Amino acid sequence: MNSRMLIIPSIDVSRRKVVRIKRHELAGSIQSFTPVEAAKYWEREGAERLHLIDIDGAKEGRLVNLDIIWEITSNVEIPVQVGGGVRTPNDVRKLAKIGASAVIYRPKPLNDPRKLGEFRKFPNLIIAVDLLEDGTPRGYDGKVEVSELGRWIGEVLYRSMSRGVLITDVAVEGLETGPRIELLESIVEEIYGYLDTGTDGFGYMSR
Template sequence: MFSEFEVIPAVDVQDGQVVQLVGGERGTERTYGDPTVAAERWVDAGASTLHLVDLDGAFEGNRQNADAIESIVSSVGVDVQLGGGIRTAEDAIELLDRGIDRVILGTAAVENPDIVATISNEHPETVMVSLDAKAGEVVVSGWTEGTGLDPATAAARFEALGAGAILFTDVDVEGRLEGIRAGPVEQIVDSVDIPVVASGGVASIDDVRALKKAGVAAVVVGTALYEGAFTLENAMNAVRE
């Protein structure tokens, strides 16, 4: 799935615009313009994968920004992983059949774990289970509802069901540009043998290096890139050193 460590730009879409939320809270968003323009910008800068999230879909429970997502997929020639509002196996399989490389399941996987096996049986290694954690607890429905689940235990369970990768988001530091917390990420990495992708809190190239050292296969970066804390090219060069 990931042949080498990747820095993956995030293109989070809300009301048809690229946004970044602070701590996953609606009303905290910063807006960064047209999603397709942003996606093409990151591909031109060297991205080999894009991380797309339909934020309205994550909050509302069904996909809300399909047109914007489809525009991105049709305009870029790199791998695309998509999450937000994918609630059924049928939806996921349709997206995969239409060219999405990986589907990201959070709420759907937690509420119905067998969905992971159903999709994986038809499209092996295409399901990335999103485990988003607040205060050490997996949260769902756009990070608004607690589940009582421990992220590391949940990661191992989804690996057994056929997940191709785990996306771990540390919601407590998401969008704050205050740095990562390596400890929670390392716990996830130690709990599974499949690739782990980290998200949340990246503020510097040192954070990217620290996540690579923690053993993740890739890191998703949003606010830091949009706010110019560092460039995608510099981040990629740094982890190749």
């Protein structure tokens, strides 16, 4: 298993401002810099990749801040993975066209084979999974035990043929308490066991 860890700075955008998110809820805006200035700052600091989320798009279920996304991808040299409001294959195409290096998609429901199949042709797709406090995935039609979670995520990756998975731990998101390491380790171990060769990588968000 490749043990290299890549820390990716996250920029959340709402109403054209950089905002703070705590446990998936808006927790205020940051007035000191614009989204583009934030992206340039992280690039200067040595970030190898940026994680950009259109919070307005995520809430409305459609792409909203396309102009800001394009402005960011046009002003930095490093790859920018983008999510928020992605619902259709055409949304993936639109984001790729304006410079997104990878597109984050959260299927609803997560275990819908038809939905996952529609996105199999996109090599730049990252599947997003939100974990609730008890360690189970949000938006899953059914019940998944924590002990089976990694294997289930592996199956989702296999069905979608995505390049990776982004796991957001809603229980600790934005609290600056650090990740739940034991939960993450068990998930990654099960995923690699299910897929055998693994995928491009796994992202874990706790901030």
